Amino acid sequence: MKVTEKDVAYVADLANLDLTGEERAGMLRDLNSILDYVDRLNDLDTSDVPPMAQVSDRYGVDVSKQGSERFAYASREDIFEGLRKALPHAEALANAPDADEEFFRVPKVIER
């Protein structure tokens, strides 16, 4: 068993999920079964292999440069109005479960 009940509780907390007792038990079983399967990756020696985060690393990238300059092909000038108009205030709020005319509304942030 790689993953313990304590790990499930910790990871659920990081992911902003509560999960019922039954869900936690299922998660413990499923995560262990999947991670057992994933273990086969350790058959491979990858000490000299670079990680691949994006397919686009393979084209357009200027490998002689560092940092954001490597990805210059994807950059563009900032445009004040953006490439499309910003959403009108009312439209941006229209899907909110709770809003007044100005802001999204949420329950109390500070607990006491």
Add this chain to the structure above:
Amino acid sequence: MDLASLTIDAARSAVAERRTTALALVEEHYSRIQKEDGRIGAFLTLSKERALEQADRIDRMAAEGKPLPQLAGVPVGIKDVMSTRGVRTTAGSRILENYIPPYDCTAVARLEAAGAVVLGKMNCDEFAMGSSNENSAYHPVRNPRDTNRVPGGSSGGSAAAVAADMAVFTLGSDTGGSIRQPASFCGVVGMMPTYGRVSRYGLIAFASSLDHIGPLAKTVKDAATVLGTIAGRDPMDATSADVPVPDYVTELDRPIRGTKIGVAKEYFGEGLDDEVRQAVEAAIDKLKELGCEIVPVSLPHTPYAIPTYYLIATAEASANLARYDGVRYSQRARGVKTLSEMYRRSRDEGFGAEVKRRIMLGTYALSAGYYDAYYLKAQKVRTLLTRDFDEAFDKVDAIVAPTSPTAAFRLGEKSKDPLAMYLADIYTVTADLAGIPGISIPCGETREKLPIGLQILGKHFDESTVLRVAHAYEQAA
């Protein structure tokens, strides 16, 4: 009008030559949906108002004798993970049950600009996470060939609608096989383009480095037409590639004689159903008859693709799905007293079991102490999997393989065992990880009359060769 044989060209020319109207085409499709979709479940939302408005626009253009765009009057369904302005977009999830996007996905906007008529939104696995469409929070989709079977996933509604003639074509999305596998199960054509070929702007994100939009259609030519319409650089998506888009339809007729086709033994190993193997081997023989040279190739890291995929995809998903917090657009749990309680209870109530499982796995793989062992390790193996293709494509122009190890399985057959379900993607995930294009086309049936899919993979940005080989096979078969 016979909807079963209605291709893009047939629909467009019927409208252009005034043998029918865009309005009549839309209405015929809606009555077909009314009659058929009760037993299939492919649609989640119908966008009638928008469809009628667009049809009217096309009909007025036709009446005025104006030149009609390429997809004029062609009815299309859009997978419900693509944003449609003013039309509910749920991603198959309860957490977006009432979400009405304020803007259009680029691919949808390009289809409409080319005259296509959006009929509605297609059912799918929740947030495109699944291989059977049983993870839809609304209802499963059933395979039109046999309603006790799954249509595949996650673009199950998109594939089933084309198979049941409820749309001329549809858009789907492919992160680990979600266009090709359902196309294979339902007996239609499904094309995943190169990563970056089609803008992801407006696609509800599952795994950003793996998500692709592509067409499901009745013919390879239709898939080529749609791809040509939606492909190309979009400044709204920084990962969309600035690579010229060829005329895919014209390219289809170039001869395939002399094309080098790779066959990798790793795609014909244990777990492959005998009937699927025979059908794919027969298809390879057919390609040989057509003048292709069959070349054995090796993709030695293939057995590591599924674990690599499930670490990277879930890690990215855990980050992407953090945005569903009950504040800006997702459902909020009732009766919550604090912000933290609101986040947790809204997500607990809004997400289904598979989505929670993937968020948990991804969060675990990214968490302190496990990042190097899981996420970084998977990224390194992703490099090895991509190098396998690089080396193979030094020798060949395309690679053929089965799309899925089996034909469509029964509803409920794998839904209790996540790992068994993940293995349904064993022949498709590697192309997503490498970012290369792939298509699934029908190549026969099992004794039980279930469709079998032939997969053709190509080099980065070489969709033309993939489509050309697929077209030649389709015409000859």
